[in-house]
Every structure is written in C-alpha cells, then in structure tokens.
Amino acid sequence: MTKKKDDQNQDVDFDLVEKWLENYFLDPLTSYYDQTQFQIDVYETDKEWIVEAILNEFEASEIQVYIEEEKIIISASKYPPSPDQQTRIRTIDFPYKINQQKVSASFSNGILEVFISKTEKGSGKNRFITLP
Template identity: 40%
Template sequence: MNHKDENETDGLSEIEKWLETFFLDPLTSYMDQTTFRIDLYETDDQIIIEALLLDFHSPDVIVHLHRDCVVICVAQANIEKLVKREINLPFSVIDKNVYGHLHNNILEIFISKNEPGLGKNRRMLFYEEK
C-alpha cells in the first residue's frame, strides 16, 4: 500500500521538479528577456503554457508538438524573422489532448494530463481573437 503511495508521490514530484528546474534555469530567464516570456501553470487536470507576445505583430502563431516538446513560433514586429521558444516536458505531449487560444497577444496552451491525444507530431495554428 505504501509502495503505491510512493509511486503517486513520485509522479507528482516529477512535474514539480520539472517546473522548478524550468524556472530556475538561467537560460529560461535569458530567453524571457530576449524572445518572449513563458509562464507555466499546473492544475489538477492540465499543464498550462502561457506565452506573452506583447512585442509581436503577427496575426498568427504556429505551435509545433513533437514528442515531449512544444515549440512556439511567432513573427517579430518589423523583422522578417520567426522567433521561437522550446519547452521540453517530462512526458510525451503528442499523447495528450492539447488545445489553446490567442487573445490580446497572450497565447495559452492547455495540455491535458488525462485526456489522450493523437499520438502524432503535429502543428497548431492560432489566430488573434478579436
């Protein structure tokens, strides 16, 4: 019985360790300053990735889901160049239900902890909601 409780605790602590590592990584702070800011949140049912795209003019954002990685790509204002951020997760994101929306230059990506996904690498396109 205690063995099962240890496994459940280890599963929770894995996500907590990943969140702590993400936020304490100096590269995360550097990328927040040089590209765009990323915040991560955890609820009982979801991992939420929030990207603050305040300095960008692109009407759309492309998000690539590849194995355990979420890549957010957006065009920078007045520059013909895509800026991207990669978020490596401690689980396979392609096996999870993923959806999101873009509103007021804030992209929110919701990754279900329990609902299955397609099991394939995929690309998602988000348009600014008005």
C-alpha cells in the first residue's frame, strides 16, 4: 500500500480509499437506500471530498448533518412531524477520521452538499455541521 502525506502531514492510504469507494458504490444497499431514503453521491476533487444528497422534499431547517469519527450522518424529517412520515437517514463511513478535517455544508435547490477538506484541519471533535 502506498501512502502519501498531504500538506497537513496526514497519512492518506490511497489504496484503502480506492477500495472504500469501490465497496460503497458496488454495495447493493447503496442502491436500496438511494431509492428508499434519499440519493447520495460522493465526489472527489484535489482538495476535498463532496457528499451530495438529493433532499427535494425538505427545507434546510429540517436537515441535520452530524460528523462522528469517520462517519457522516445525514438525517431529514418534516416539521411539524406527522404520523405518516418518518425520519430519513443515511450514514456514510469514510476510511479515515473525518472529524479531524474541516467540514462545511450548503443546501440549495433541494441538494445538500457536504465538503470535507483533505488539507485543512478541523476541531477533531464529533459535531453537527450548521447549514447556512
């Protein structure tokens, strides 16, 4: 396995990341949850990971993004709650602790985007990400 150090001296195992992406997109549960909860896509740029969730039925105030160790937990529930609607939730497991990275999010036109920096450090704590 090849390791490359980025600007912040974090070890990133690219073979592990490649395997993680392959497993995520080939997992049959990913398609099932895309249809029953909400659709998620994961993109990579040179500087960040972008998790995109399609949440057309919700307002920004009805969405929560929580970072826990190496997980992003996205949940959405209508307000006011009604008996026929349940909370929709998706969890994305990353191959390294993303709570140590800078994470931000935006919500526009029914699309939530969560940005996980590859180079900028975060607090190192589990936390909710505030939507603007």
